[in-house]
Amino acid sequence: MNSKLVTGFIFMGVLVFPALGLSSETGPAEIDLKARFHIEGKKEAVIFPHATHQKTLECISCHADPKGGKLKVAIVNISGSGNDFHKKLCWPCHEEKQVPKGKSCSTCHKK
């Protein structure tokens, strides 16, 4: 095969495959965690801004695998203020990164 053609194919691969991967594997831009985890408490639902987090963080900050998939922490306790989202996932990182109002209820729980 002539070398221009080969280079052309490689170039196409580089452009096309990440584009396909991104559109199918990054998941939803926003996720209603209350609905997804079938949580029945009275607190307003958390509509998690997934895309916002993906802009500045690696997937493995939250997922077990660098490409996404299951979360790196097991979410077992989902009731009350001691729930695993607060204790194991959302709050520890907001503390570490000093997210402004990162532990204020209304930052995450919205009507």
Ligand code: HEC
């Ligand atoms: C960084 C995000 C975040 C902050 C800040 C936050 N929560 Fe949550 N909270 C969640 C997530 C995620 C869930 C589970 C999903 C859901 O219930 O929508 C949850 C669930 C809960 C639950 C259990 C579900 C229910 O409806 O009873 C309670 C109670 C709760 N939070 C209270 C609070 C209170 C009180 C504050 C402020 C002190 C607070 N949360 C701040 C993310 C947060």
Ligand code: HEC
């Ligand atoms: C700040 C935490 C966080 C980061 C960073 C993050 N995610 Fe997520 N992601 C979540 C949460 C929380 C869920 C919803 C919980 C679930 O579906 O198990 C989720 C759900 C998903 C889903 C949907 C899973 C399903 O079954 O529908 C995919 C796909 C995904 N993430 C891929 C990624 C990829 C790829 C990256 C990196 C580019 C990434 N995520 C970065 C927290 C994060």
Ligand code: HEC
């Ligand atoms: C690994 C670190 C990390 C984890 C885990 C994490 N966050 Fe965040 N979060 C951040 C950072 C950093 C910001 C500041 C975003 C920015 O301005 O780029 C942020 C900001 C936010 C904001 C404000 C977004 C805005 O538009 O101002 C919400 C809401 C939020 N997080 C909810 C959550 C919830 C709910 C969870 C748990 C399901 C969670 N976060 C888990 C790092 C994290």
